[in-house]
Amino acid sequence: MALIRAMNAAISGLRVQQTKIDAIGNNIANVNTTGYKSTSVDFGTLLSQIVGFGSAPTGTLGGVDPTQYGLGVQVSGTKQNFATGNFVATGVASDLAIDGDGFFIVTDGTGRELYTRDGTFGLNPGGLLIDPSTGFRVQGLMADLSTFTITPSSALTDITIPLGSLTIANATTKFGIDGNFNGGGPIASNGNVLQSSVPLFDIAGATPASLATLLTDLGRLETGGPLDFGLSTGDVLEFQAEKGGRSLGVRKFEISAGPPTAGIDDTGTTLRDLLDFIEGALGINTSLSSGTWGASIATGSIAALDTVTTTGAALTGDFVTAGVRPGDYIRFTSGPGAGQTAQIDTIAFAAGVTTLTFVSPLDGAVPLPLPGDTFEFNERSRVALGVAAATEDGTLSDAGPTPDLRVDEASPVGVMRISANAGLLNAIDNIVLSANGDRLLLFNESTAATGETATAHVTVFDSLGKPHDVVMTYMLEARRSPTTGDAVGTRLRWFAESADQIQSGTFGTTVGTGTIDLDATGKFVSENPGAAIDLSLDVQGVLTALAVDVDHAELTGLASTSSSIIVGTNDGFAEGTLNNYSVGADGVVTGIFSNGQTRSIAQVMLARFGNNQGLLQVGSNYYATGADSGLRTIVTPGTFSAGSVRGGFLEESNVDIAREFTDLIVAQRAFQANTRTISVANELLQDLVNLI
Structure with missing residues (x-):
């Protein structure tokens, strides 16, 4: 009966509108659910009753359409809106949101994978990144925590962020120097020279002290006669001085034939041993091939008749009387x-x-000096003792290709002579040598230091991350008149010292030297050597020696009122503990350490599906794969159409509350209209019954 058919159609309408209202109610209920995706209901017609099938057009008729009566409506399906919701900043590093397509991957207690847009994550006591509401573990890639590299092809695993327990340190292998050295300053031709005010004396032998004099027999020769220092085996001598205005601290020397004990820098029994110690404490670089200079003895210029070859020179003037002797250096x-x-x-x-x-011959690859060029003679930088020529043991001398650095044949016998490296900031002053509270010697400066210098303090780190201070002192060694635009115009020399150096069997603070060539515009050309600092750290439980490259490519040599040199880069750092982290757009978890270093710890990965509508909602904001979702694909955030990750944010529900209320009103009216259809059909049926 037709009226019954109308009532059945209306009843189906009530059912589907009720389903739609259910969906709207669920959307409104989840308006504040993190990562929730709104659901809509799609309707489709139910079966239709065909009363007439119609007919095709004929030659005289245009055709008849079929006659059909609908039998109602049904729910054809539901659809989720996977559009990205708005983001809200939380400031919590573990809160994550996806800007675009994709799902976070978690595993339950059985290892089953589930997927979610809700990034309300946190760390458990073991540092695992989890969903705190369920305990499910977030999946991704872990870095190798020894190299902090992430292998993209590795398998998914739990993400662990070991706050407070992961530590790192890195030994310095290279640092860079920036800034400007005053290339317009004076050449550093002189280092200052200090001499003991009185000669040292061998009390037991009643002769001027020699390098072999035992320290227990050592004294000084005063005007009134010898004065015994009264030293005994086991006594500790203290030495302190200033260099370029900076204190070198107190260094200790014990009169002993054994190795140094705790708190003692060096040991020895003879005057030679003591001079070795003093030179090491002062950080004087004595490398014969380095071109390091002491005091200028004499200067001159090449005349027209003078000759200079790679193996020697004939110069107008009496430089022998001026004090030049074998073992000295000539510098053009x-x-x-x-x-x-x-x-x-x-x-x-x-x-x-x-x-x-x-x-040894001059460098044949560099032009030889010509008439008009100037030169100077310099003594070696060292700590030496005045001796009579060839009197030490018949063989010692300070001349020739293998001189004894401790022998000074030009100084008064028994006088200690300290010749510093060239430049103002290499100048040595305020020397105090004492034992048992008594000052043993006074020193007088016979030659003052000259020349442009600058210093920079560099902190280098050993393999355990322990810092060590290295003082870099730069001096202007030479100028050259360039003949081409890229010719070397200025040469700088640097000396490196570290009071932290510990060498088994040898005491000293010098750790390297090198040269830097700058062109006529003050720009860097080259340096030699490249790997120059060699810091020994024996018995410290670290890898030794600490070899460090120095890069001066950013250093300039422009004329200025003063030099300004700083450390630009340093690849070493002290020990640091992981105390914070952040998650980048690519999902990489970057650990932030207490020493300011950052390292990649892990990477959050995303899952993508061919058909998100085919996923099954399993509660707690989770999805599982469905028959029509397609296989999941693991992707790096921001690649293969996957969204990027936003750390410190959460994705809000994408429910549009205004739209939901509008749809609710429409569904309500549709429901009411269907009930009205039933009422009308019922009234008509009642009228038919009343006809009987």
Whole structure:
């Protein structure tokens, strides 16, 4: 009966509108659910009753349409809106949101994978990244915590962020120097020279002290006669000084034949041992091939008749009388050969000409000095004792290719002579040598230091992350008149010292030296050597020696009122503990350590599906794969159409409350209209019954 059919259709309408209202109610209920995706209901017609099938057009008729009566409506399906919701900042590092397509991956207690848009995560006591509401573990890739590298092809695993327990340290292998050295300053031609005010004396032998004099027999020769220092085996001598205005601290030397004990820097029994200790404490670089300079003895310029070859020179003037002797250095300070240096092997004066031969030849790859170029003679930088020529043991001498650095044949016998490296900031002052509370010697400066210098303090780190201070002192060694735009115009030399150096069997603070060539515009050209600092750290439980490259490519040599040199880069760092983290757009968890370092700890990965509508909702904001979802694909956030991760944010529900209320009103009216259809059909049926 037709009216019954109308009532059945209306009843189906009531059912589907009730389903729609259910969906709207669920959406409104989840308006504040993190990561919730709103659901809509799709309707479709039920079966239709065909009364007439109609007919096709004929030659005289246009055709008849079929006659059909609908039998109602049904729910054809539901659909989720996977559009990204708004983001709300929480400031919590473990809160994550996905800006775009994709799902976070978690595993339950059985290892089953589930997927969610809700990134309300946290860390459990073991550092695992989890969903605190369920305990499910967030999946991703873990970095190798020894190298902090993430392998993209590795299998998914639990993400662990070990706050408070992961520590790192890195030994310095290279640092860079930035800034400007005053290339317009004076050449550092002189280091200051200090001499003991009185000679040292061998009390037991009643002779001026020699390098072999036992410290227990050592004294000084006063005007009134010898004065015994009264030293005994086991006594500790304290030495302190200033260098370039900075204190070198107190260093200790014990009169002993054994190795140094705790708190003692060096040991020995003879005066030679003591001089070795003093030179090491002062950080004087004595490398014969380095071109390090002491005090200037004499200067001059090459005349038209003078000759300079790679193996020697004939120079107008009496430089023998001026104090030049074998073992000294000649350095050319102007012209195309500026910076060329050589150690003197032999020296002789006759007929107004000083003839020199060199221990090793000048650099043939660099132009030789020419008439008009200037030069100067310098003594070696060292700590030495004045002795009579060839009197030590018949073989010791301070001349020739293998001189004894402790022998000084030009100083008064028994006088200690300290020749510093060149430059103002290498100047040594305020020396105090004492034992048992008594000052043993006074020192007088005989030559002052000159020349442009600058210093920089660099902190290098050993393999355990312990810091060590290295003082870099720079001096202007030479200038050269360039003939081309890229010719070397200025040469700098640097010295490196570290009071932290510990060498088994040897005491000293010098850890390296090198040169830097700058062109005529003050720009860096080259340096030698590249790997120059060698810091020994014996018996410290660390990898030793600590070899460090120095990069001066950013250093300039422009003329200025003063030099300003700083440390630009340093690849070493002290121990640091992981105390914070952040998650980047690519899902990488970056650990932030207490020493300011950052490292990749892990990476949050995402899952994508061919059909998100095919996923099954399993509660607690989780999805599981469905028959029509397609296989899940693991992707890196921000790749393969996957969204990026936003750390410290959560994704809000994408429910549009205004739209839901509007749909609710429409569904309500549709429901009411269907009830009205039933009422009308019922009234009509009643009218039919009343006809009987």
